Amino acid sequence: MRKVLLALLLAAPAFAGVGKGQKAPDFSLPTLKGERLSLSSLRGKVVVIDFWAQWCEPCKKELPQLDKLAKEFAGKDVVVLAVNLDESKDNAQRLAQQLGLSMPVLLDPQKSVAATYDLPKMPTSFLVDKKGIVRFVHEGFEGAGDVERFRKELTQLTQ
Numbered sequence: 001m002r003k004v005l006l007a008l009l010l011a012a013p014a015f016a017g018v019g020k021g022q023k024a025p026d027f028s029l030p031t032l033k034g035e036r037l038s039l040s041s042l043r044g045k046v047v048v049i050d051f052w053a054q055w056c057e058p059c060k061k062e063l064p065q066l067d068k069l070a071k072e073f074a075g076k077d078v079v080v081l082a083v084n085l086d087e088s089k090d091n092a093q094r095l096a097q098q099l100g101l102s103m104p105v106l107l108d109p110q111k112s113v114a115a116t117y118d119l120p121k122m123p124t125s126f127l128v129d130k131k132g133i134v135r136f137v138h139e140g141f142e143g144a145g146d147v148e149r150f151r152k153e154l155t156q157l158t159q
Helices: 002-011 057-072 088-099 111-118 144-158
Strands: 027-030 034-039 045-053 078-084 105-107 124-128 134-139
Touching: 027 105, 045 057, 045 111, 045 144, 057 078, 057 088, 057 144, 078 088, 078 144, 088 105, 088 124, 134 144
Parallel strands: 045 078, 078 105
Antiparallel strands: 027 034, 045 124, 124 134
16 A cells, blocks of 8 residues: 555656746635635735744744835735734734734635645745736745845836
């Protein structure tokens, strides 16, 4: 039986996740405020989907920067979604409050959406154009240079 399972695993194509040029898979998740939000409901807007967790140190540095960008680009039909992967809603709530986040925080405690997007590392962000196509993928967060890259790409997608 082990040989059969191993053969099946080796024969199966590797899933490389969601990449540039692909349609962003739709999802619907609850927010910290108790509402449900789906990606498809935001069609016609540029959407940043950022996956994060309370235990991720680079995430804690990135989230306030993304929140600022969300405010900066709000009048240009840009929405930033902060998708939390913690099993505990309280962890997400506590960090969102500590950081003063105003962007929507979505909860993915079963990590089903994260699995669909097949995250290469934490944090990972997907920039989705108005037609629902992934145009940029950001892996990790290094600081000011990444913020400028986000700003440049969002400007490009909103023109």
